[in-house]
Amino acid sequence: MVREKRSKFIAAKVNINQNIFSSDKEKLITLIPKAINKKAKLEKHSWTWQFTDIEFLNMDNKEYIFGNLGKSRFESVDVVDGDKTKAYQIPNPVATSASFFYDVVDEVLIFEEGPINKNEYMKSFEELVYASNIEIGEIKINLIPIKDQIYKEIQSIEVLTKIEFDIIPPNMIEKDTYKSLNQIVNDENAVRMKMVFENQDGLNKEGDYITEGIEMTSNAYAETKAYGYNTVPKAKGKGRKKQRTRFFSNDSVHQRKLNVNDKPQLLQKLKKFALEIVNILN
Structure with a gap:
């Protein structure tokens, strides 16, 4: 029997900020999904940040994005070779990632906390979107308090x-x-x-x-x-x-603990959570 794995998901709002007074701010909002899908890379300290596993979803005639935001780097581990211990370079970058669910129209972002600190996650999300399309300008992601x-x-x-x-x-x-x-x-x-x-x-x-x-x-x-x-x-x-x-x-923000083992069920619960947040904001 597979043990249930539960993760904490936090609600946030993506906001156009630098160009909020632009006459094209509605257009800028529509560019965010394309920026996410571009999968640009961002080098910060020893880590490489990027969006991965991006899926565009249509659920009940509404557009969402589901994917991961992660950081990776090359690392080595100690291995035993005969009677000696030596460093072994892992051939592929070692990754730490956390999933997100983005409401394309209402700019509501539901993201997983745990693998990556929430403040680091939001900041890197902001920087990646800007790096992918500077026309959007800097965005600001705020948590949604109760x-x-x-x-x-x-x-x-x-x-x-x-x-x-x-x-x-x-x-x-x-x-x-x-x-x-x-x-x-x-x-x-x-x-x-x-x-x-x-x-x-x-x-x-x-x-x-x-x-x-x-x-x-x-x-x-x-x-x-x-x-x-x-x-x-x-x-x-x-x-x-x-x-x-x-x-x-x-x-003190809106959050849910959800089972992440069953992906179809998880997506439905994330959609429900996102809709609840949209109703609160509206």
């Missing part, structure tokens, strides 16, 4: 002393829930905006800009980092003391 969890974690901080937002312009989907911040980004023609609020005596957690920043974060157009403290009893119950705490939105 909105209710963001609010819950921030509200649980008794005194919120600092909150940071790293914002990018929305791609295609613009909502009234973050209208003011989006207007600032558009007015300044900015492809990235960092916003920090601080007050050691405590910020207003329900402030308009904080609320909009959280809304942009939950729609994958920002990252949030919150800091503060709670007051807790001192040892032996003699008064209270401050206990520092923090929350990062990228630590």
Whole structure:
């Protein structure tokens, strides 16, 4: 009996960034699948990164891409030759890869975490797409945090002393829930905006800009980092003391653990997960 192998898959959003204010941004989005399929190679340190095993899928009249993003390099291992140990050069590059499922229309990316760190994976994905077609410009991949969890974690901080937002312009989907911040980004023609609020005596957690920043974060157009403290009893119950705490939105994102042994079943589950994310974003 084959042992079930389960992997963690994380939801993210692919965003046109460098050329977001281009009049052809809709066309640029359509170039991303071609850039993936080009299978360009990217040399980083001792590793060669590339897309492999690319498949274009039509599932329920919607286009998806399934494949792997991996890194490889030549390595050697010690082998025993008679009564001696010597290095043996493995003839083919040794690879580490992780699969992905990309919704071509809605720019939702579901990728496997584990074999490769999620931040390294997203960064290399961004760089490979750019290297494959510089016309697209730099893209930005953001994880998709769970909105209710963001609010819950921030509200649980008794005194919120600092909150940071790293914002990018929305791609295609613009909502009234973050209208003011989006207007600032558009007015300044900015492809990235960092916003920090601080007050050691405590910020207003329900402030308009904080609320909009959280809304942009939950729609994958920002990252949030919150800091503060709670007051807790001192040892032996003699008064209270401050206990520092923090929350990062990228630590609470939409994810699933899926069986990867059965490929047809896996593809159906990835499609279902991607559609759930599209509904959340829309």
